[in-house]
């Protein structure tokens with residue numbers, strides 16, 4: 001655990017790295033031309049620090065493109081030579097690690113479907129013993145922080161000294177807005193426990209679309225992330241995997257240039273722990289606000305119902321019931337009666353005002 005508190009910053013992994021660190025390239029290597037052209041166009045924008053391409057693709061359903069295999073590493077290596085940029089790929093087995101090392105891959109990453117399985121993570125970690133290459137560990141598919149930390153520890157205990165985490169969102173049944181719900185509180189808590197752990201956001205797999213990439217990338221930077229990993233393709237609509245979320249290389253550059261880098265980076269571990277707490281508070285406040293808006297929406301519907309049925313707004317018995325239930329629940333949660341009463345009175349008053357507004361509408 002101690003070693004994870006003293007990790008080197010990602011900007012020290014390679015010369016000339018500055019925040020935000022940008023990793024981009026296709027979801028999957030498909031053809032030599034596609035890999036080379038995507039990477040050269042990315043490099044030409046001057047905004048990208050590292051090139052990515054998936055070589056072995058763990059697919060949710062069978063009969064999808066499962067990756068081009070080792071030949072893709074040769075193309076990725078050509079892209080490295082042509083652009084002078086470091087390259088990275090996903091590894092899930094010891095054989096993948098060996099192949100990647102043989103082809104001069106500079107950084108490895110462990111994918112979300114691998115992080116969930118300690119056997120697989122341990123196999124990769126064992127293959128890394130005696131090889132000090134930087135490794136990025138994606139969050140597991142499910143929102144289990146310990147599983148994520150466990151994978152990071154396995155890699156660290158194999159002797160890897162340059163480690164970072166990638167936040168790519170979490171599978172959530174019924175989730176509509178995102179492909180993988182960001183659940184920011186998990187990476188924030190990880191960062192609170194290990195303030196020096198580099199953190200990269202993967203908006204491509206969080207969003208699953210193109211139109212939210214910018215917004216999610218900005219949210220990540222506002223939470224002091226070190227950088228982003230964004231999928232790009234020369235012909236996104238016809239990509240063999242993740243077509244909906246990939247963008248052309250020039251669009252990556254545009255997004256990066258539009259990102260606002262707020263310079264409130266705390267300088268030491270203690271301060272960054274504090275800022276993680278503050279981020280947590282901000283997220284909760286945002287959630288509370290959303291819930292208030294939803295609650296008021298329901299209050300308006302009640303107003304309409306009472307209007308139609310000619311009922312009075314204030315129903316004393318109901319109000320006493322709300323208050324009594326809240327006191328009981330609040331006690332269990334460690335909230336004082338005085339606070340609950342103050343809070344509920346304010347909310348109740350606003351509800352009444354909203355209902356009044358509805359009832360007095362001609």
Ligand code: PEP
Nearest residue numbers: 027054111112113168205
């Ligand atoms: C990918 O980066 O293309 C990928 C498969 O990501 P994840 O492991 O996050 O699903």
Ligand code: MN
Nearest residue numbers: 027231241242
């Ligand atoms: Mn992908």
